[in-house]
Amino acid sequence: MNKSSENPRERISDAEHAVMEVLWDRGTLTASEVCEEVCGKRGWSLPTVKTLLSRLVQKRAIETRPDGRRFLYSPIMARADYVGGESKRLVDRLFGGKAASLVAHLAESEALSENDLAEIEALLKELKQ
Amino acid sequence: MNKSSENPRERISDAEHAVMEVLWDRGTLTASEVCEEVCGKRGWSLPTVKTLLSRLVQKRAIETRPDGRRFLYSPIMARADYVGGESKRLVDRLFGGKAASLVAHLAESEALSENDLAEIEALLKELKQ
DNA sequence: CCGGCTTGATTACACCTGTAGTCATCGCGA
DNA sequence: TCGCGATGACTACAGGTGTAATCAAGCCGG
Structure with missing residues (x-):
């Protein structure tokens, strides 16, 4: 039923791709750091970036590591x-x-x-x- | 508000593209003829093809010409x-x-x-x- | 020690897409 | 002439996408 927990390769949407580019470029970032990179360019708000990040996690394109009370995000997909x-x-x-x-x-x-x-x-x- | 009636260039989706390919290939066809070409390959039903055709008309990618009680569809977009x-x-x-x-x-x-x-x-x- | 900011989670919602059912109509064949 | 089949219009509906508000919790500065 739930592909997202099994299939490591789900289709990445356009907006998600913009987030991936930042992570590919910089490696490992917090949500706010990602936002600093893209929110200006695309006119997004921080909540939007967080949604995209969590969808990317579901799609197993990126992974999270806890760092204190926040998360660090880094790419899995090359x-x-x-x-x-x-x-x-x-x-x-x-x-x-x-x-x-x-x-x-x-x-x-x-x-x-x-x-x-x-x-x-x-x-x-x-x-x- | 309603872009579809103004903008002559709207984004064509994947399924719509399959229909376009048929029209580009054959020029001018009825809905049923389009269906003959794609319904087999893609497992679609005639209603599906008709929906795609009317969306393509809205997007101004194809045009219709009445032919008796039915329509002939032909591509506008090259x-x-x-x-x-x-x-x-x-x-x-x-x-x-x-x-x-x-x-x-x-x-x-x-x-x-x-x-x-x-x-x-x-x-x-x-x-x- | 407490309230506010930071942060992830949850929920929201409109639009697009894929896929199809239903309906009204109208002309053709019996 | 009359019902049937073909046909376009309208409706439906679930899932994905873009974009965001809201909520709950916890740590930090005062």
């Missing part, structure tokens, strides 16, 4: 895993699973700058070593 | 626009807007096959003409 999952979802949904099609699209729609192109080229060269 | 928008969202959210970072991630996570790499390389060559 950023690379999240990024990889989301990228794969997109590629599957929109490009039939062909990552090259995504790159082609980016190139054609001019989402890639000269600089991007150069970087990719360098990357390819490296991959072919 | 697939390329949708794909571009979604790709941009992802790149912005996860890669700080740097498309090259997305490509780098795909490469590093081995989401790119030999074939993909070759294709991308060819693309780059072409772009630099």
Whole structure:
């Protein structure tokens, strides 16, 4: 019944993701510290951040450690895993699973700058070593 | 108040996207024809498809033309626009807007096959003409 | 020692989404 | 002509999401 207590990998929503970014960036923080980082940018209040944090705990994306009367929050899910999952979802949904099609699209729609192109080229060269 | 009647570009959900794909593929269809295409694959019923279609009409992603007592549905939003928008969202959210970072991630996570790499390389060559 | 601030927990609530049932209508076939 | 089937409109409803108020408890400064 209750997936959240079993499944270690639940879908992370947009707002939750903003919180994750802060934790990935800074490692371990209290709720108030997270709020300092995001409440300004997104116009949230501390209660909102707390809700997001507890949902992330339920989803087993982060974990808590008691520190006196408060909690320290730190990420469990690795950023690379999240990024990889989301990228794969997109590629599957929109490009039939062909990552090259995504790159082609980016190139054609001019989402890639000269600089991007150069970087990719360098990357390819490296991959072919 | 009511964005749906003003804003021509509303966010398309996952299920709605499945319907859009059919319309992009086939052009203009009746509700039943759409259902024939997707109800099998996704285990939906005709009413579900009709709901999705009317939501898409509200979101101004598709339009209807009366044909006798029924409607013909056809896309307004271009697939390329949708794909571009979604790709941009992802790149912005996860890669700080740097498309090259997305490509780098795909490469590093081995989401790119030999074939993909070759294709991308060819693309780059072409772009630099 | 006590009241106020900090903090997590609980509750709230509107909107979106996925999925579908029901209803009224209207034209086609018998 | 008349009932049936197809069709769009309306309604439903549970679960997720964004955003927050409120509550209870406990520690800290006065």
